[in-house]
Amino acid sequence: MPSLRDCIVLVEAAALAVRVEVGLRRQTPRSLINRLGQAGRCGPTLVATIDPWRAARLVEAISAMCRMRCLRQSLILFGMLRRRSIPAELRIGVRRVGDHLNAHAWVEYDGQVLLDGGIADEYATLPLRS
Numbered sequence: 001m002p003s004l005r006d007c008i009v010l011v012e013a014a015a016l017a018v019r020v021e022v023g024l025r026r027q028t029p030r031s032l033i034n035r036l037g038q039a040g041r042c043g044p045t046l047v048a049t050i051d052p053w054r055a056a057r058l059v060e061a062i063s064a065m066c067r068m069r070c071l072r073q074s075l076i077l078f079g080m081l082r083r084r085s086i087p088a089e090l091r092i093g094v095r096r097v098g099d100h101l102n103a104h105a106w107v108e109y110d111g112q113v114l115l116d117g118g119i120a121d122e123y124a125t126l127p128l129r130s
Helices: 004-026 029-036 052-066 070-083
Strands: 088-097 100-109 112-114 124-126
Touching (some): 004 052, 004 070, 070 100
């Protein structure tokens, strides 16, 4: 059974999922990423500190229920971590598969990949500028 702390973080992730979905429909990707990436932007949270790896697992749990793809998952996790001034980085990469170009998004923290499904190294990372 999840702890009360995990339940609060799950509710935060679900609320952020709505914000991300609306943002993807009404803002440019750059604007949404910049807003989510502003450290401490949303003020205090009920859970002030969070382990980035645990947060990634909780975002995966929400995404499984809502069938979210990697971009939405990554934006949610990125927003949750940056809100707490945790220096996370959003990464977007591409790779060619036959005649198609595939894209993938993930989050990195402290030089390690979070929330990537184990495939981030298969993609060439695109530079993201503010």
